[in-house]
Amino acid sequence: MRLLRTAARTAVIAGTASRVHNRVAARQQGAWAASTTAPPPPAASAGDERSAALRQLRELGELRDSGVLTEAEFEAEKAKILGTTD
Incomplete structure (x- = not known):
């Protein structure tokens, strides 16, 4: 009986x-x-980021060349894209 109880306790x-x-x-x-x-x-x-900035600058240049943007508008937008304030 004692062996059975020990086995059960162990289990x-x-x-x-x-x-x-x-x-x-x-x-x-x-x-x-x-x-x-x-x-x-x-x-x-x-x-x-660099390629996106270059793409935006290219588009701005095309707008300037086609006469949609003036030189001043182009320079202002370019400064925004490049993060410079002149």
């Missing part, structure tokens, strides 16, 4: 330890998965 302890282990492992895996998600894509790289 309960082992089962409890197994459940605790599984819960801890699941929590750790969740934390690891959350920390290893892909980083958000960069907002805009310097190359993208």
Whole structure:
């Protein structure tokens, strides 16, 4: 009888330890998965900003050449795009 009681107690302890282990492992895996998600894509790289500014300047130049913008308007818009204030 004593052997049966010891075996039952051992089974309960082992089962409890197994459940605790599984819960801890699941929590750790969740934390690891959350920390290893892909980083958000960069907002805009310097190359993208530069090409957008060049495209805008090219369009402004075309508007100036076609007579839609005056030279003063062109220079003011160019300063805005380039971030300079003259």
